[in-house]
Amino acid sequence: MSRMKTMSQQRFQAAALVASPSYPNAVAWSEENLIAVASGHLVTILNPATPVAPRGLITLPAYKPFPIGVIHPQDILAPCILPTSLSRDARPCVRSISWSPIGYAPNAGCLLAVCSTDGHVKLYRMPCCEYSAEWIEVADISEMFHSYLASVNFKESDVLSSGIVEEQINDTQMDQSCGDTQQVSILKALTVVENARGNLKNNNVRDIVAVPDSRRKHAKKGPEDCNLSLITAEQFASRNSMLASLVVAWSPDMILTAGVEEASADYVLSNCSVLAVGAKSGRISLWRICQPQRYSSTNSRELTTASLIGLFQAHDSWITALSWLHISDASNPQLLLATGSSNGCVKVWQAYVNQLLKSSEVSDVLVSLLKEISTIDSSPASVISFTVPIESTGKLFLAIGRGSGSLEVWIGELKSSNFDKACCPDAHEHIVTGLAWAFGTNCLYSCSQDDTVRCWILHDDVLSGVPLPSNTTGVRSQFDVPNVYDSCFGLALSPGNLAMAAICS
Known part of the structure; x- marks a missing residue:
């Protein structure tokens, strides 16, 4: 059975979970003192004072694939399509969670961003007047992102490949000469699709395979997405990777200055936060969410306003880790974003705060590359943690946990943009699943599946x-927490650094 542990100065408490976690960073602690635990198809919201009594619940539904186009039946087994068309999970699991700063929910609380294994990202709030334990969805980020990409043709060239153009010309000529005989052709094509469906035992094959548009008008029955355009297998794989979100992370508060015009009058002259969403394509989308100026505990049904303001290519492979850092310098405040990828590359980006606040169009120049971390370890960057040391002005600490179990710490100089590697100990035997700086910012906690x-x-x-606090009951050694763990999938520290929560399976 999966468990969530809360360690404080007085005791070590445990709470049982319904399902098991599957991905790193499976626990997050909000500024309003709530703990979100990602376990299977559920997100359980807990009160750390009484973790045995859940405060709320988010249940992920099964989503339909986004309508991004159809491919020819002969391309169904193309190497770039096969990983997408084969479905392994009966229902999606929670892949990533992140709390917003306090004050972004209609009741003045925190919003929770949830990313599922099928690539969907949604925002949820606490039920205030619904008298229900199920948290309320307030925004569908993935749906809005799909609408944007469809409006710009997925940033692809409008010129079709010569093969598709030639095929469409031939289809038109055949339609004019053969008439209703094409119904036989489409039925044969659909038979091929159904046979492939049976062989692959995949219920989603119909959603990505169809025949050319010119043939559909003669068919009495066909695939559900029969109004979609014909695309190549490479185009389908590219569009799917753009929509397949993997990790989410909220930025700290930013002050929205005068002169910024928003769609809703309730969201003018307020604080803002940016939600970063990393995808399989290596791209990161930036979403600006503004803090409402009026709060209500009785009328909280108003949807959250989220605006897509940025989209840039951060890596050439999957985005696996994100972490924001706000440097509160009165003369030169900065906002940094650290990104990790599946090929081991880690980059630090400097965000342009004024443009993040004032941008009204989607741009790819809202951030600039500050530093690309060079390392010999090519294992995926599973978790990243950023902090600014109090005693050392002008410096920052960047901790990177990897799939190999190694732990890296980099010390950065803000003025020179120079990063030096402090150390790389063999911290764990398996993948690092959680990192958190605390206690004066030079103390780092890590956890692993070991x-x-x-x-x-x-x-x-x-x-x-260093050893964990001696008053932690049941500690086996100076490194280990009580022997109740099978695999640890994440840890989080309370806002005041007074307690730590860890989730295990």
Whole structure:
């Protein structure tokens, strides 16, 4: 059975979960002191004071694939299509969660961004007047993103490939000469699709395969998405990877200055936060969400306003980790974004705050590359944690946990944009699933699927392991939490650094 553990100065509490977690960073602690736990197809909201009594629940429904186009039946087994058309899970699981800063929900609380394994991202709020444990959906980020990509033709060339053009010309000539005889052709094509469906045992094959548009008008029955345009297998794979979201992360608060015009009068002259969404294509979309100026605990049905303001190519492979950092310098405030990918590459981007606040169109120049971290470890960057040390002005600490179990810490100089590697110990034996800086910002917590949670101190550019608090009941060694773990899938610290929550399976 999966468990969520809360460690404080007094005791170590446990709460049972309905399902098991599957991905790193499966637990998040909000600024309003709520814990979200991603386990299977559920997100459980807990009160850390009484974790055995869930505060709320989010259940992921089964989504239909986005209508992005259809391909010819002969391309159904193309190498770029096969991983997409084969479905392994009966229902989607939670892949990534992230809390907004406080004050972005209609009741002055936090919004929760949830990303599922089928690539959907939605925002949820606490039920205020619904008298229900199920949290309320307030925005569908993926649906809005699909609408935008469809409006710009997925940023593809309008010129069709010569093969498709030639095929459409031939189809038109055949239609003019053969008439209703094409009904036999489409029935044969549909038979091929159904046979492939049976062989692959996949219920979603029909959603991505069809015959050319010129043939559909003669068919009495055909695929549901018969009004979609014919595209190549490569186009389908590219569009699917753009829509397949993997990880989400909220930025800290930013002040929305005068002169910014928003669609709703309730969202003018307020604070803003940016939700970053990383996808399989290596692109990151940036969504601006504004804090409402009026709050209500009785009328909270108003949907959250989310605006797509940025879309840029961050990596050439899957985005696997995101982390924001706000540097509160009165003379030069900065907002940084660290991104990790499946090929091991980690980059640090500097965001242009004024443009993030004022941009009214989708742009790819809202951030600029500050530093690409060079490393010999090519294993995926599973988790990233950013912090600014209090005692060292002009510096920042970047911790990177990898699929190999290694833990890297980089010390960055803001003025020179220079990053030096402090250390790379063999922290864990398996993938690092959680990282969090705390206690004066030189103390780092990490956890892994090797069943351990460890504490580290960064001093004089050296990362040293230190024992967990001695009053933690049942500690086996200076590194391990109580022996109740099978695999740890994440940890989170409370806003005041007084308690830590970890989730295990």
